[in-house]
Amino acid sequence: MSQQVTLIATAAMGIEASVAREVKALGYQDVQVENGRVVFTADASAIPRANLWLRTADRIKLQVGRFKAFTFDELFEKTKALPWELFISEDGQFPVVGKSIKSKLYSVPDCQAIVKKAIVERLKKKYGIASWLKETGALYRVEVALHKDEVLLTLDTSGSGLHKRGYRVGQGEAPLKETLAAALVQFTNWKPDHPFIDVFCGSGTIAIEAALIGQNIAPGFNREFASENWSFIPQPDWERAFEEAEDFAKYDQPLDITGSDIDPELINIAKQNAVEAGLGDLITWKQMRMTDFKPKRKNGYLISNPPYGERMGERKEVEQMYRDLGAMMRDFPSWSVYILTSHEQFEQLYGSQASKKRKLFNGFIKTDYYQYFGRHE
Incomplete structure (x- = not known):
């Protein structure tokens, strides 16, 4: 049994109900619908399945932590306290992107830099590395999103948005996603x-x-996903998900x-x-x-x-x-x-x-x- 994770399927406004229906159709029951996203818990094998099957979601993010932060110190300490080593491999690349809405910590570049530093310190300690992290391996894109002083830290499992199915060779001037x-x-x-x-x-x-x-x-079925190279998702989970799609x-x-x-x-x-x-x-x-x-x-x-x-x-x-x-x-x-x-x-x-x-x-x-x-x- 692989580890339990909290996943967030992001969605355009108005189609969250459709995404929730799709998540439940995959057999996941613990589903909460929020504005612009559907949150559910499952084991790690849900990451390949959700990426392959969700037709109406924009992308699948893995939630690493959610907490309140009003100061940069708080942001640093609470980020550092999260178990990043469960997800990011020793040589993983982890650029940090961010956004901030109606929060005391409104400087996005500062929030990104602090989150990056906190993850670096955590991983160096856990992996016993004295110098710097190589960051030559798989890509783990970290997002720090602040809304009304609540911090949501996620890893993007999809890579390109899920609307990129891989079949569009051409389009009109106002293509529908x-x-x-x-x-x-x-x-x-x-x-x-x-x-x-x-x-x-x-x-x-x-x-x-x-x-x-x-x-x-x-x-x-016709594309690749960022999380295909993540070490904590067993390769057989990906193989099974593609086989299931074929079956x-x-x-x-x-x-x-x-x-x-x-x-x-x-x-x-x-x-x-x-x-x-x-x-x-x-x-x-x-x-x-x-x-x-x-x-x-x-x-x-x-x-x-x-x-x-x-x-x-x-x-x-x-x-x-x-x-x-x-x-x-x-x-x-x-x-x-x-x-x-x-x-x-x-x-x-x-x-x-x-x-x-x-x-x-x-x-x-x-x-x-x-x-x-x-x-x-």
């Missing part, structure tokens, strides 16, 4: 045997994430997923991204106008992140597009429609009130996710 795209799919009742379309597919992210969900393919994938699950866009260049990019994700011919890509969509099957799902009309010149065109979309989908009452936009008059333009609305952030843009439930036949 893969983690948010996965959340948009997970907030629906779509099942792999239902038809699915994104009529503003851009570089294909929503359709690709839907296909990964549809075939239960772990989103991290649970349903590569023979048929899918009816389409991505369409008016821009042929974006359709080419989407195709390349799908190939890179290992989904080759699983998704149908079409260069077409939104209004040319004519579903052949009932009970489908249309999930899209259309242009928002944030630029003045585009606003009228976008508003007409929303009207056309509403008029078009009224002919297909069995279809459910899910639209992410920052346009506050979307419902009036679409022509009906959403069954449900959810506030989400697309990057720094405040948006609503308008959900219209179809009448399944």
Whole structure:
């Protein structure tokens, strides 16, 4: 049994509930939802599994300590008292990054320097090193985050953010993060045997994430993680996690997923991204106008992140597009429609009130996710 750890899955505002559901689906029960993060305890084998499987989390951090500190002395002593040697190997590299919000210790460079010095002293004593630490081995990125004088010290287990799945060879000018795209799919009742379309597919992210969900393919199967080289996580834990991902994938699950866009260049990019994700011919890509969509099957799902009309010149065109979309989908009452936009008059333009609305952030843009439930036949 490997050691128990406290893990923090960070998340964009509004999708914490989705991350918590995913954590519980992996079998971890001790789960707390906070603003922008989901905290859970598990043994160290959860680090490979969470990194591989969590579709909607931004990154997985390991909590080393949490305490109050009002002076630099307090920050130094309480940091030094933590068991850093359980995690950081003798030759480990451990740069320190930081942030401070509404705290007496507001100088981030000073906080970073003090935390670094405290960890160095602790490790030198524990490893019996008189001179300096080599820092030539695996990377352990330490973060010191202060909020209202509470200090949270973590190690970043992910490396690159988890939205970097490794399949994006190209993108449009306002790409949707893969983690948010996965959340948009997970907030629906779509099942792999239902038809699915994104009529503003851009570089294909929503359709690709839907296909990964549809075939239960772990989103991290195609990339590397910072903690793969950490000595306290037994190598067999990583091997088992990758084997589990392979065993649970349903590569023979048929899918009816389409991505369409008016821009042929974006359709080419989407195709390349799908190939890179290992989904080759699983998704149908079409260069077409939104209004040319004519579903052949009932009970489908249309999930899209259309242009928002944030630029003045585009606003009228976008508003007409929303009207056309509403008029078009009224002919297909069995279809459910899910639209992410920052346009506050979307419902009036679409022509009906959403069954449900959810506030989400697309990057720094405040948006609503308008959900219209179809009448399944």
